[in-house]
Amino acid sequence: MAACPHTLSSRLLTGWVGGCVWYLERRTVHQSPHTFMHILRNVNKQWITFQHFNFLKRMYVTQLNRSLSQQVKPKPEPVASPFLENTSSGQAREEVDEMRSLSPPSLLSSQRPNTKELMELASVPIVEGAVDVGKEAKEEKQWKEMKIQVDDLPGILARLSKIKLTALVVSTTSAGFALAPAPFDWPCFLLTSLGTGLASCAANSINQFFEVPFDSNMNRTKNRPLVRGQISPLLAVSFATCCAVPGVALLTWGVNPLTGALGIFNIFLYTCCYTPLKRISIANTWVGAVVGAIPPVMGWTAATGSLDAGALLLGGILYSWQFPHFNALSWGLREDYSRGGYCMMSVTHPSLCRRVALRHCLALIALSTAAPILDVTTWAFPVISLPINLYISYLGLRFYVDADRKSSRRLFFCSLWHLPLLLLLLLTCKRRPGGDLQGAAPS
Amino acid sequence: RLAPQCSEERREAAPSRVSRFCPPRQSCHDWIGPPDKYSNLRPVHFYIPENESPMEQKLRQLRQETQEWNQQFWANQNLTFNKEKEEFIHSRLKAKGLDLRNETGQKATLNAEEMADFYKEFLSKNFQKHMYYNRDWYKRNFAITFLMGKVALEKIWNKLQRKQKKLSV
Numbered sequence: 001m002a003a004c005p006h007t008l009s010s011r012l013l014t015g016w017v018g019g020c021v022w023y024l025e026r027r028t029v030h031q032s033p034h035t036f037m038h039i040l041r042n043v044n045k046q047w048i049t050f051q052h053f054n055f056l057k058r059m060y061v062t063q064l065n066r067s068l069s070q071q072v073k074p075k076p077e078p079v080a081s082p083f084l085e086n087t088s089s090g091q092a093r094e095e096v097d098e099m100r101s102l103s104p105p106s107l108l109s110s111q112r113p114n115t116k117e118l119m120e121l122a123s124v125p126i127v128e129g130a131v132d133v134g135k136e137a138k139e140e141k142q143w144k145e146m147k148i149q150v151d152d153l154p155g156i157l158a159r160l161s162k163i164k165l166t167a168l169v170v171s172t173t174s175a176g177f178a179l180a181p182a183p184f185d186w187p188c189f190l191l192t193s194l195g196t197g198l199a200s201c202a203a204n205s206i207n208q209f210f211e212v213p214f215d216s217n218m219n220r221t222k223n224r225p226l227v228r229g230q231i232s233p234l235l236a237v238s239f240a241t242c243c244a245v246p247g248v249a250l251l252t253w254g255v256n257p258l259t260g261a262l263g264i265f266n267i268f269l270y271t272c273c274y275t276p277l278k279r280i281s282i283a284n285t286w287v288g289a290v291v292g293a294i295p296p297v298m299g300w301t302a303a304t305g306s307l308d309a310g311a312l313l314l315g316g317i318l319y320s321w322q323f324p325h326f327n328a329l330s331w332g333l334r335e336d337y338s339r340g341g342y343c344m345m346s347v348t349h350p351s352l353c354r355r356v357a358l359r360h361c362l363a364l365i366a367l368s369t370a371a372p373i374l375d376v377t378t379w380a381f382p383v384i385s386l387p388i389n390l391y392i393s394y395l396g397l398r399f400y401v402d403a404d405r406k407s408s409r410r411l412f413f414c415s416l417w418h419l420p421l422l423l424l425l426l427l428t429c430k431r432r433p434g435g436d437l438q439g440a441a442p443s
Numbered sequence: 444r445l446a447p448q449c450s451e452e453r454r455e456a457a458p459s460r461v462s463r464f465c466p467p468r469q470s471c472h473d474w475i476g477p478p479d480k481y482s483n484l485r486p487v488h489f490y491i492p493e494n495e496s497p498m499e500q501k502l503r504q505l506r507q508e509t510q511e512w513n514q515q516f517w518a519n520q521n522l523t524f525n526k527e528k529e530e531f532i533h534s535r536l537k538a539k540g541l542d543l544r545n546e547t548g549q550k551a552t553l554n555a556e557e558m559a560d561f562y563k564e565f566l567s568k569n570f571q572k573h574m575y576y577n578r579d580w581y582k583r584n585f586a587i588t589f590l591m592g593k594v595a596l597e598k599i600w601n602k603l604q605r606k607q608k609k610l611s612v
Contacts, residue, residue, distance in 0.1 A: 139464070139476070139477060140464050142476060142477040143464050143466070143474050143475065143476045143477070143488070144474065144475055144476075145466070145470055145472050145473075145474055146472050146473040146474060146475050146487070147472045209584070209588075210581070210584070212584075213484060213513055213517060213580065216478065216482075216483045216484050216485070216517075217482075217483045217517065217521070222478065222483065227485070228475070228485065229473075229475035229485060229487065232591060233584065233587065233588045233591065234588050234591040234592055234595065237588055276577070276581075279573055279574075279577050280574070280577075332555070334555065334558075334559060334562045335555075335558065335562060337562070337566070338524075338561075338562035338563070338565045338566045339520070339521065339524045339565070341520075341566070341569060341570075341572075341573035341576075341577075343566070343570075347559075347562050347563055347566050348563055348566065348567070350559060350563075403556070404555075404556065405555055
């Protein structure tokens, strides 16, 4: 049972939409693992100030405070799953104070005091006087010893491997596994999930290892372990190796060589292609979309052992989804990208950015229609998925026409619930083997 | 041993705040500070052990030098960005015939769509600079990590040798 759609939608939505989807999920989630239910409950208790979602490891953090000004931090990274990062608003304010001078890069003009200070940075301040002595003392307290506390290590490694994002990657892999036309084999499923999870941890760690100075300059990513010096680069690389080797081995020998090959290829694509490409060319977005599309394909090949049309269709759906999701997100992060030297369509080719987003919204409709043709689902699927596909296409059109912040945000937030819901619909409309009651397919 | 370490701190590359931080005497680890005002990078105060080996010294110097190089690049980058952004806003506001400050006395700003031209121009202007920086950063990062690995192995080897000596005595 793919838990991904449930966790995703529940964790990311607030308000009535969240309530509706959560209710829907509750009805079908009676088999959910305990941990996910725990997370769902926590989500409802917390006030989520940073919302963060990404199927291709593109992370978008929105802090909705009273003045409705946003601090958005980009982290375009391709991985197949949405990612949610919760940070308390208190911690966020602390960080804002610390970085007051250069301030969160994407601070909007509506936050006037900070903008003022930002502008004042043109001249180098001279540190003098009693006030500054007080400041110095305060600053000295902020120095930390770079000594690894064994107690903190699990938390640090979890953040290094972007454990929540990894969990979402594993969820899409599970969805692929569940959708495949093969009897649901629990041991194989668990091995696939574990192997994919380890591979994802490795890829994420290497990504953070490469991007330390860039992460330091972006609000969303400035609290990462390597940026804060909580872990040494050597340890990060060693950890990545210790995840990648068993992960890929598990997939290759515990599941099948095809899945293992896809796993290692995805790690390579993400760390050695996408990550450096982010700073070289806008082609990174397409590479990132592929990285996001591979995990569900892996789930499918794990179940069936072959790369059939259904696997490619599922990968295609994830691939297409990345574009409205990421392009809409990146629209609000243009300042950060420009300053940090990231080559993104939203900065260099704005009209292409919107065109591609719209194009892929429409592609989702086409792919959904292809699902029954390829025997992945019944004909009910294109029908019942049409409303949500039309809605996201409508928002894509609005984004294309209006090209403003409001439409980009609407499209982005729509993509957050669109994908989990689509996966859920896929699962419920899965084509059962005709007349053959053996091999229970997960409902 | 602390005094020379502390004075080294002062000659950190400008523009940056001069830090008078000195770690406690009994500490034998590196210390990491809050993000720098201009570069947003966290400075590291490196610990110099009594019996520092040549390889350890090489590593420390490489890290120190990389830190200064990074500091220089990002401080410069961020300051340039803010300066050019200001200039762009001024020129656009002037072209529109608007005041630099609106009725409430606050600084007038342009919206995101108007700023988009600036972002695009700034990114392409600095593209080559970023290419060089990326290449150098990857090289340095690998070199430091590789050297860290060698230093770690050296330490383990020395420890094993000491243990062996103790056992043979």
